Amino acid sequence: xxxxxxxxxxxxxxxxxxxxxxxxxxxxxxxxxxxxxxxxxxxxxxxxxxxxxxxxxxxxxxxxxxxxxxxxxxxxxxxxxxxxxxxxxxxxxxxxxxxxxxxxxxxxxxxxxxxxxxxxxxxxxxxxxxxxxxxxxxxxxxxxxxxxxxxxxxxxxxxxxxxxxxxxxxxxxxxxxxxxxxxxxxxxxxxxxxxxxxxxxxxxxxxxxxxxxxxxxxxxxxxxxxxxxxxxxxxxxxxxxxxxxxxxxxxxxxxxxxxxxxxxxxxxxxxxxxxxxxxxxxxxxxxxxxxxxxxxxxxxxxxxxxxxxxxxxxxxxxxxxxxxxxxxxxxxxxxxxxxxxxxxxxxxxxxxxxxxx
Amino acid sequence: xxxxxxxxxxxxxxxxxxxxxxxxxxxxxxxxxxxxxxxxxxxxxxxxxxxxxxxxxxxxxxxxxxxxxxxxxxxxxxxxxxxxxxxxxxxxxxxxxxxxxxxxxxxxxxxxxxxxxxxxxxxxxxxxxxxxxxxxxxxxxxxxxxxxxxxxxxxxxxxxxxxxxxxxxxxxxxxxxxxxxxxxxxxxxxxxxxxxxxxxxxxxxxxxxxxxxxxxxxxxxxxxxxxxxxxxxxxxxxxxxxxxxxxxxxxxxxxxxxxxxxxxxxxxxxxxxxxxxxxxxxxxxxxxxxxxxxxxxxxxxxxxxxxxxxxxxxxxxxxxxxxxxxxxx
Numbered sequence: 001x002x003x004x005x006x007x008x009x010x011x012x013x014x015x016x017x018x019x020x021x022x023x024x025x026x027x028x029x030x031x032x033x034x035x036x037x038x039x040x041x042x043x044x045x046x047x048x049x050x051x052x053x054x055x056x057x058x059x060x061x062x063x064x065x066x067x068x069x070x071x072x073x074x075x076x077x078x079x080x081x082x083x084x085x086x087x088x089x090x091x092x093x094x095x096x097x098x099x100x101x102x103x104x105x106x107x108x109x110x111x112x113x114x115x116x117x118x119x120x121x122x123x124x125x126x127x128x129x130x131x132x133x134x135x136x137x138x139x140x141x142x143x144x145x146x147x148x149x150x151x152x153x154x155x156x157x158x159x160x161x162x163x164x165x166x167x168x169x170x171x172x173x174x175x176x177x178x179x180x181x182x183x184x185x186x187x188x189x190x191x192x193x194x195x196x197x198x199x200x201x202x203x204x205x206x207x208x209x210x211x212x213x214x215x216x217x218x219x220x221x222x223x224x225x226x227x228x229x230x231x232x233x234x235x236x237x238x239x240x241x242x243x244x245x246x247x248x249x250x251x252x253x254x255x256x257x258x259x260x261x262x263x264x265x266x267x268x269x270x271x272x273x274x275x276x277x278x279x280x281x282x283x284x285x286x287x288x289x290x291x292x293x294x295x296x297x298x299x300x301x302x303x304x305x306x307x308x309x310x311x312x313x314x315x316x317x318x319x320x321x322x323x324x325x326x327x328x329x330x331x332x333x334x335x336x337x338x339x340x341x342x343x344x345x346x347x348x349x350x351x352x353x354x355x356x357x
Numbered sequence: 358x359x360x361x362x363x364x365x366x367x368x369x370x371x372x373x374x375x376x377x378x379x380x381x382x383x384x385x386x387x388x389x390x391x392x393x394x395x396x397x398x399x400x401x402x403x404x405x406x407x408x409x410x411x412x413x414x415x416x417x418x419x420x421x422x423x424x425x426x427x428x429x430x431x432x433x434x435x436x437x438x439x440x441x442x443x444x445x446x447x448x449x450x451x452x453x454x455x456x457x458x459x460x461x462x463x464x465x466x467x468x469x470x471x472x473x474x475x476x477x478x479x480x481x482x483x484x485x486x487x488x489x490x491x492x493x494x495x496x497x498x499x500x501x502x503x504x505x506x507x508x509x510x511x512x513x514x515x516x517x518x519x520x521x522x523x524x525x526x527x528x529x530x531x532x533x534x535x536x537x538x539x540x541x542x543x544x545x546x547x548x549x550x551x552x553x554x555x556x557x558x559x560x561x562x563x564x565x566x567x568x569x570x571x572x573x574x575x576x577x578x579x580x581x582x583x584x585x586x587x588x589x590x591x592x593x594x595x596x597x598x599x600x601x602x603x604x605x606x607x608x609x610x611x612x613x614x615x616x617x618x619x620x621x622x623x624x625x626x627x628x629x630x631x632x633x634x635x636x637x638x639x640x641x642x643x644x645x646x647x648x649x650x651x652x653x654x655x656x657x658x659x660x661x662x663x664x665x666x667x668x669x670x671x672x673x674x675x676x677x678x679x680x681x682x683x684x685x686x
Contacts, residue, residue: 063550064521183639184413213412214577214621215636222633240551243580243623247630266627284555286580288607288622297562298584300555304520 024094025201025234026052026075026119031089031104033067033074040309044070046258048089052202055232059249059266061239061281065308067258068238072204075103076121077111093119096201117147120195124207126187130179136190137175140197147198162193167223185216189223196227203228206238221248242285246270254278257306257316260336264343274345276353277301277317315347323353365439366400367539367571368424373397373433375419379644391643393419394430395595398670401539406565406572408582408603410618411592414640417575420592421541424573425457426450437539455485458532462544464524468516474502474527475512481534497534504567505530506560522553529560533568540564543575558585580622583607588676591615594643594651597670601677611679613656613686650682658686 033045045067052058062068070079075093079085091103095118103114115121123129131139140162141155150158156175163171166189179187188208195203205224209217221244228235237248245252245266252269254262254277262275273279283299303320306312312319314330321329328348336344347353373394380388394416401407409417423430426442435442437457442450458481461467468477478498482489489497499509505526516524525545532540542561546554562585564570576582582589583603590600591614599612610616620634636655641647647654649664656663662682670678 063552185639213640214579215412215617216639218621218633219635222635241623242551243625246625246627247623249627270625270627281551282625284552285625286555286558286578286584287625288580288583288619297559298555300559301552302556304522304553305550 023053024051025054026091026093026236028071028075028091029089031071031074031091032087033070033079034086035080036084036086037309042308043311044258044308045074048255048260050253050260050263052234052236054201054234055228056250057228057235057237057248059237059239059245059252060255061242061245061252062255063240063305065257065305066255068255069206071255072121072206072236072238076115076119076204077103077106077108078115093202096199113147116143116195116200117198118200119202119204120198120200121204121206122188122191122195122208124210126184126191126211127179129191130187132179135176135178136182140175140190140194143194143197158197159193162197163190165196165227166190166193167219168193184212185219188212188216188220192220192223192227196231196233199231200233202234202236204236204238207240208237209244210239210241217244224248242281254281257308257311259316259333259346260344261317261346262344263336264340268340268343274339274343274350274354275317275347276321276323323349325349367403367438368401368573369434369436370400370420370424371398371434373420373423373435374431375416375423375428376431389644392595392646393643394423396433397592397595397597398433399590399597399600401571401573403538403571404565404569405587406574406585408574408576408586408589409592410576410579410582410589412577412618412640414594414643415592416595416643417577417592418543421459421543421573421575425454425459425541427459451484455535456537457539457541458535458537460525460528460532460540460542460545463548464516464521464528465548467528468524468531470516473513473515474498474530477516477527478502478512478531478534481531485535501530501533504533504564506556520553521549522556525549525557526560529557529564533564536568537570539571539573541573541575544577545574546581547576547578554581561585578622579607579618591618594640594646596651596667597680598652599677599679599681600670601674601679605674605677609674609677611673611677611686612652612681613658614652615679617655650680658683 029049031045031048035042035044048071060068073079074087075091087104089104092100093103094100101114101118137156137159140159144150144155144158159175160171163174168174168186168189209220212220225248239245249266252264252266253260256277262278270282273282280301284301286298301320306316314332315334318324318329334346334348336346339345339350374396375394376390376392378387378390397420409420411417422428424435430443437453475498479494482494482497498512502509502511507526546557549557558581565572574585586603589603589606591598593614599615610619617636638655641654649666650668653659653663668680668682670680672678
């Protein structure tokens with residue numbers, strides 16, 4: 001198959017499902033990702049369902065081993081092959097031309113056209129995700145030539161435009177630079193330029209600012225917001241940093257030990273968090289302007305994230321939860337229930353513990 | 358020395374410099390220097406937490422390592438409890454290290470994976486307190502493990518059996534084994550999850566109060582620093598740009614760089630989103646820092662006068678000094 005052939009054959013015909021939620025770019029239903037490891041079976045992602053609309057930013061928040069990154073790697077088919085990793089469920093992404101693609105169980109040759117063309121990703125560490133032996137020009141042009149079938153000259157022109165768009169000055173000269181010649185912030189800008197090169201309808205940003213300095217982090221957040229406003233792409237913003245979530249997200253999904261524990265509009269989540277874990281996370285962030293709180297202990301969630309190979313019975317957060325009630329919380333895994341329209345919470349005690357901290 | 362041992366500062370740093378030579382080569386003279394730290398002076402009083410804040414490349418970690426003679430400074434004076442440290446040989450330095458210990462950023466790479474916790478924690482005792490018997494050593498390990506919130510039964514475990522937060526507790530326990538007076542903590546919570554980060558910050562605060570520890574806390578996160586510090590020093594490109602009591606610095610920052618750092622801390626209330634105050638560009642290379650004030654290339658308040666000479670720290674308020682020539686910001 002010719003890789004330079006432009007995308008034109010959708011797997012699912014347009015209009016098949018897409019009209020249910022007209023503006024939905026990504027629809028994930030019951031996604032499960034399971035790894036087979038020497039230490040046992042790891043259910044990294046369990047029963048995750050969500051959707052992202054055009055122009056919307058969904059933040060996926062969680063700590064180490066919450067499954068936030070694996071969710072997105074699984075969607076893009078970047079997890080190890082079977083039998084080491086099994087993915088079930090469905091995930092449908094809609095391209096800009098209205099064609100929908102199923103992402104789960106799709107052959108690699110199709111996924112190759114989806115990645116970068118319809119859905120692209122920015123990783124945390126720009127030094128390891130750029131190839132050190134190619135110029136950044138060559139790396140940006142590669143996806144333009146493969147996905148859009150451009151020739152070298154037009155791809156180079158477009159690459160220079162892209163660098164300009166992400167705020168890199170003197171773009172023509174920068175195209176001939178190698179990654180080591182750029183600062184961390186510049187490298188992340190280059191990664192973003194590569195990711196938006198083919199005008200994807202969905203951008204997945206996996207901790208895009210974690211490796212950067214705070215002043216540079218603010219610049220990158222600003223850039224992502226600007227690009228999203230210009231292109232109306234849907235964005236999944238993965239992070240453990242609640243501060244940046246409050247700044248950039250429209251909706252928030254909190255994950256713990258592979259499951260969604262709470263999902264709500266960003267203002268609602270920060271002002272009325274329902275799940276004890278979300279509450280704990282929000283309260284344990286040190287704040288800049290809290291004179292009275294200074295030098296008093298921070299709120300801390302006791303204990304540690306559970307071992308991925310052996311989760312506690314019932315609610316996985318139970319052993320660390322201040323509201324744990326034997327026989328109720330450890331009886332069965334709580335279901336996601338509607339606390340309010342658009343506000344989902346996975347806790348059996350949420351109505352009782354409201355207001356209490 | 359005529360100073361009163363109780364009121365004199367525990368650590369005094371005067372004109373500290375750490376330059377790394379570049380170029381030249383075998384028998385050749387270095388062509389340039391990377392001025393990682395270029396003339397830093399401060400003191401830490403007994404029982405106080407001083408934080409060094411700055412972005413990558415500001416030289417904050419280099420200061421921490423130079424103080425402990427892990428990277429001997431190029432020039433300047435460091436005195437600990439009245440005794441000068443610069444120029445000491447390794448052998449002469451050894452007894453001093455008992456009183457000054459370090460906690461590293463990454464508990465994954467700073468603990469030897471092949472040693473049990475007991476071996477990791479008894480190493481400092483074997484070196485600094487060889488007079489202890491095996492039983493005394495074990496008792497001391499148990500006490501310290503309890504102090505940092507670990508179970509004495511964890512003695513025989515290996516580092517990989519712990520989570521990140523627990524590992525950092527082991528790192529802190531190792532630093533506490535010799536009962537030090539000064540703890541240099543280099544980004545001790547940066548690699549930890551948010552919920553665990555709060556646990557470790559609380560532990561450090563508690564240790565400070567219980568053991569009367571003096572601490573140099575190195576971090577890039579002003580919000581964390583605001584929580585733990587008595588005084589805060591802000592570094593940019595190898596120099597201090599502002600140093601003050603924590604309250605004074607956070608309530609009334611004078612240097613434009615300190616303000617920029619504070620503005621970059623995300624606000625946790627999504628209802629109060631406002632336009633970001635962005636700094637232009639990246640930190641300049643410390644190989645060729647801008648002339649005059651090193652921050653002027655990114656500073657929103659820069660004037661032509663900022664290029665004339667490096668601004669010195671000047672006192673603007675009680676216990677508050679800044680290295681900015683402008684008073685009107």
